[in-house]
Amino acid sequence: MKHYTVAQMEAFLAISDAGSFREAADRLGITQPSISQRIKELESALGCSLFVRGKGGVKLSESGQIALQYVQRGFDVLQEMERRLTSGDPLTGSLRLGASNTIALSCLPALLAALEQRHPTLHVELTINNSAALRQLLDAQKLDIAFLVDAPIGNRYTVEELASFEIGWFAQKAPGGKSRALHAKDLLGRRIVTMPQSSPFHNIIGEWFAAAKIPLPALDTCNDMATLVRLVRTGVAASVLPACLVTSELADGSIVRLRATPAFAPLVVYAAYRAKAEGRASQVVIDIARNVIAEAGMGVTPIATRV
Helix, strand or coil: CCCCCHHHHHHHHHHHHHCCHHHHHHHHCCCHHHHHHHHHHHHHHHCCCCEEEECCEEEECHHHHHHHHHHHHHHHHHHHHHHHHHHCCCCCEEEEEEECHHHHCCCHHHHHHHHHHHCCCEEEEEEECCHHHHHHHHHCCCCCEEEECCCCCCCCEEEEEEEEECEEEEECCCHHHCCCCECHHHHCCCCEEECCCCCHHHHHHHHHHHHCCCCCCCCEECCCHHHHHHHHHCCCCEEEEEHHHCHHHHHHCCCEEECECCCCCCEEEEEEEEHHHCCHHHHHHHHHHHHHHHCCCCCEEECCCCC
16 A cells, blocks of 8 residues: 555645645645645655646646545544544544344433433444344444344453343234233244344244244244334234333233243343454443443343453
């Protein structure tokens, strides 16, 4: 990779804005020969002309218009770094935050509100996806931190348990109108919908039927938890869901919780980030998340210990 200097980029941006080498040099407090030399060096490194010179001044060439997008982006990143390192606030600039559906539909709105209140200069780039996809984005360094329900494994990650979420079978009504304990055989022939095969919920259902020594029936899948809740509420299917996502539906009687035997162990939610990125910013976000989860209400239990 060729080397470019901040001075060259600064000169390029100044001329692009001023439309004149002389005016740009005055703005930067340097001589016109100096700014011309910077542009000459930048054009030589890039192998193209950045400006078209004419009687009315200079304007960007076609290559210069393309270069402007990248130079401006690079300058913005450098300024963001400067603000973050000099402000004393560990959360400035951008935070690439990933969240699974369970977190997105329960605690995420309160978490974002708390981040905005305490760190108003922070810009959040939010990704909602399943846990497997979030792990891939962490691996590719496209996320700074992720809240997910399937913890990454290996020393590449720093992982902390955040909370346990109560889960159970839910449907519009109990099979056959029965109120007794639900067994796997009671759901045979019943439409069941859950998250895709890569999700913990799909695995949980498979393990539940396996424990009953009953072959896993065909499952419909949907990658959106909010849609799963709607399908259950309208009677289309039964599903295993976090209890905290259906509190209003349980209260108004539009769905019921099926008393499954055996009962499910709580679903643990984790915060994960790459170990090499460990620092104050990650811990600040996790601490805020813990405070939000502590106020989440029914079916959510905070976990205070580190993994």
